[in-house]
Amino acid sequence: LDEGFKKADAANIPVLSEEMIYDFIAKLSRDGTKVLSNGNQSEDYSVDCVQVRRKEICALKGRLFYPKGSDASIFKVILLVNERLNEIISVNCENCSEGICRHALAFLFWIHRRSSGDSWDKNQFGGCDPNEHSKSIAVAVQVKDIFGIDDIKCDSDDVEDISDEQGNMFLDEVLEQLEKNGLTDTPLYRHCRPVFDRFEPLYIHHTMLNSCHNNVRDYKSFLLYMEDVAQKGIFDEVREASVNKYKSRLWMETQYCRIRCSLIGSILSRSLSGEDEEILDSIFCTQREWNSERRLKLKEQKRFILKQTETLEQKQYRECGLILSQSYPYLCASPDGISDDNIVEIKVPKTDEEFENFLFNKESISPKYMAQLQLQMHLANVSKALYCVLSPSFETSGALHYVWVQADTQHIINILNAAEDFWKTVVFPRIH
Known part of the structure; x- marks a missing residue:
């Protein structure tokens, strides 16, 4: 050349x-x-x-x-x-x-x-x-x-040459305006200036990229590192900071490489190695729903249902951020609502077939979603869950179905053992 x-x-x-x-x-x-x-x-x-x-x-x-x-x-x-x-x-x-x-x-x-x-x-x-x-x-x-x-009017004859000093002054002014307007979490700003992120220590991918500095050599040392991070209060901080931050960068980076409660049913029922790859794709976000507009619209609908549930139950529910566990730092929960003693999980099926998957015969919760509820209750440290499934005709009929679920200690033990085994033997070797 x-x-x-x-x-x-x-x-x-x-x-x-x-x-x-x-x-x-x-x-x-x-x-x-x-x-x-x-x-x-x-x-x-x-x-x-x-x-x-x-x-x-x-x-x-x-x-x-x-x-x-x-x-x-x-x-x-x-x-x-x-x-x-x-x-x-x-x-x-x-x-x-x-x-x-x-x-x-x-x-x-x-x-x-x-x-x-x-x-x-x-x-x-x-x-x-x-x-x-x-x-x-x-x-x-x-x-x-x-x-x-x-x-x-970009005729080159009318454009004066800009010196490097003038260009740098202009760039600095743009970056300062981004900072003043709270836009530091943008590609341009991050490319030009270092950005301190207090939540970075809990991001698993950042932890593993700096594994030598963090002294993470194996699964056990990873748990010790995350335990130290949790004791500094960062897990509690991210729970509060992620409220109303659905699908934000904070939300996605925190979930990345973690087992979400919605995946635990697939982990419990897996039998073939090919199924492991599908679960890994979800954990690494390659199979996730990226239509943010549709997802945000769905989230707004769930907020509306949560308000209706407050009226029905005469109880105040809060929108929940991301819940992490010091003992199981590779797990992540995000129920749709939470109170002092129970969580709320809302499902919005579009067809009768989807409705049957969520709630068989309008009363029985499938094992996949029961496992999700049990793990959510454990991570949220509550003993009850309110499972809400909208009718496919909800927009015209307003019909929805509620089922109360109690925490099952033995079921939770089985779930935690399966989650630990999968993350230790399948996920961690892939990211280490």
């Missing part, structure tokens, strides 16, 4: 629209530029070793050759594009004399076809398969594509 250039792929080449090419050809015609007809007109060219440099003026370089012909010549072409003005500045072949040759035009249209996303060919950028790379990247949207070039 030439200095300042990088290998071109589908993610970093500029888009050459048909309008840009039309304007460029029209400009050549107005300027009287010669279009040379040299080269073998019976064969198409192959393009190789394409490289790009993205600056104010984007430069693309490539090599053209005949793949099967007797002519072994290699033609080097360079294309210059002003992306801010959507303008092709020039395209020249180093091997040919003045004017625009067939090699230059072939390279120009080759870039046009690739940048428009048509018919990707294997190794089209000289060994790099752009499809493999582009699957994992986000598509950037330029400001000029939103507002229009005329609206933001």
Whole structure:
């Protein structure tokens, strides 16, 4: 690669629209530029070793050759594009004399076809398969594509060069405004300035990333470390801080690598190693529901039901944050409501089949959800749970079903033993 250039792929080449090419050809015609007809007109060219440099003026370089012909010549072409003005500045072949040759035009249209996303060919950028790379990247949207070039007046002749000192002053001002407005938990701020997070010691992934510093060598030393963290009061703090923070970064990072109560039923009933992988996917959040809008709407509906339950039971319930246990720091509970002596768990099925899974024959709780309730009661240190299941027709009928559940000591012991065994033998080896 030439200095300042990088290998071109589908993610970093500029888009050459048909309008840009039309304007460029029209400009050549107005300027009287010669279009040379040299080269073998019976064969198409192959393009190789394409490289790009993205600056104010984007430069693309490539090599053209005949793949099967007797002519072994290699033609080097360079294309210059002003992306801010959507303008092709020039395209020249180093091997040919003045004017625009067939090699230059072939390279120009080759870039046009690739940048428009048509018919990707294997190794089209000289060994790099752009499809493999582009699957994992986000598509950037330029400001000029939103507002229009005329609206933001970004003609380079009117823009003064900004020194590094001026740029740093501007960035500092932006960061200070973020700090004043309580926006330090943003990618830009975290990238530029260190952010102290008092809850970081309880995040399991941070603990394991710094396992040497935290003296975590095995499962037992992990428990000792988390016991020390809990004794500093951080577990109690996160319980209060996470109230009304559903699906926030604090919520997700605290749950990450921990067994949530909703998973304990699957752990108790697992029989095949393949099921372990599915549970691990949930613990590591790869199979979680990321439609935050839908989840937040569901949470609001549960808050409404909790208020109705208060009226029905004549008891005050509080929305619950994340509950952690000093003895079992790899477990995490988040019931929908809590009082001094019981928790509330609310289920919102959409179909009759889902309703039967939650509450069979309108009275029997399935083992999966009974295990969830028992573990929630233990972690919340209460002896009763109110299990509430809405009817699928709740929005029209207002029907819902309540079942009171008592804590079962022997059931809880079995649950805790199964959870400890799974986390010790399956989860911890994966993150250690």
